[in-house]
Amino acid sequence: MIFDDFLVRAALAGIGVALAAAPLGCFVVWRRMAYFGDATAHAAVLGVALSLVLSTSILAGVLVTSLAMATIVSSLSGRGYAMDTLLGVMAHSALALGLVAVSFVSGVRIDLMAYLFGDILAVGKWDLAIIWAGAMLVLGLMHWRWSSLLTATLNTDLAHASGIDPGREQLILTLSLAVVVAVALKVVGVLLIAALLIIPAATARPFSRTPESMALLAALFGAGSTTGGLQAAYWLDTPTGPTIVSLAALLFLLASLAGRLTPRVMKTTRQ
């Protein structure tokens, strides 16, 4: 067997995260929330530090800080701040604050690298259960709200006229994002979570004619990148999280080239 037991667990963890990240990542791309995803993910380091100080579970700490960050950013967004500046400030200060806070935690030796870049090979059975529970929760939310989310993404007035509250849909995305960050922390680490959201979705775009096909393809590319990256990291003896993201980036590059070479697809990607 090529796969030892921990590799199987790692692969399953990667697939779980990739499946949940695919539809959510599509919304992040469609709604131009890439930086928003970054800010939410970077807040996770602060969550790790806080949960070490308060000796609560890391999952809970990360969920709470990510959610808080996402909520703060969405509530500040409508108040005249330039969004990219605001997000730049929030994302990096959360990361810096988290790193400072971690250094204050005395008596506990923590492997900071594992939180920054993930430690997929150390995924235990309990971690795997949590990852899949989180992934199922996010997939369930996406499936349940899919049409409303799409309508609200297209145009908030169209949504209102159909009796959909875009604010509530935004909240669902925010919540899902926090959950994905919390469960992906172990797999790719805070620095690369946004990559796992955005790259597979962007890779799927040139081959998609409908939102649904884009989400499905993104799931396929995401799952392919995580399992392939895991395999590659095993052979090349490279860090796993970054290898996964590198493979995703390679797929994106190939997809863009393929998109350029196919005239019919070109027509659909250009405005």
Add this chain to the structure above:
Amino acid sequence: MTLLTIENLAVDLGGQPILDNIHLALERGEIVTIVGPNGSGKTTLLKAIIGSLTPACGQIQRAPGLILGYVPQRLHLDPTLPMTVKRFMGLPRQHSRACIAQALERAGAAGLGQQQMSSLSGGQFQRILLARALLESPDLLILDEATQGLDQQGVIDFYRQLEAVRHELGCGVLMVSHELHVVMSTSDRVVCLNRSICCEGTPERVAASPAYHAMFGQGVQDALAVYRHDHHPRQALREPA
């Protein structure tokens, strides 16, 4: 049958009063057009009616079970979002293939179902928006400058479709428009808005009112007097003023 009653409506945006003391009732089967200068609160009024803005005071009462069809001023579609016409028509609720084909036909956009939204021309795009609004067989159709960016022929065709749809569905129509000539020939009632309602009534009455003069000037008034009784907007627009 009254579809919508607005009483004493006021809307503020960013601390600025945009609408004040609005009273308006809409009946089934009538076409009501809102006219007014830029910044007079036309779009704000429509947004308050569809529920995307919260009034500062006053009430908007819908008839029980009222179905709204809404055609926005412009719809920006992010290029990263792939969307066929057919899929767009099914948002937020799926409809049968036959229903979609029928709505496209009604809006004058038959055969566009498989196209990407991003590949449509401006005129086709507006027709698709109209078709989507018609899918649910609305009781009240709300259009916000739905013909913006269309050429003359496009505008004429659009209003012709609209009139046909009104007869077919028997719905009420509330629209904002800048095409004063067409407005006057297709509307049952015109509402002049400038923060509050300055005057309203049949196109003739509004065209004769001093408030309307003050708002749009004499030139428009003359043009309307000439064209009012021509029910074929195509001819009305073809003749030079």
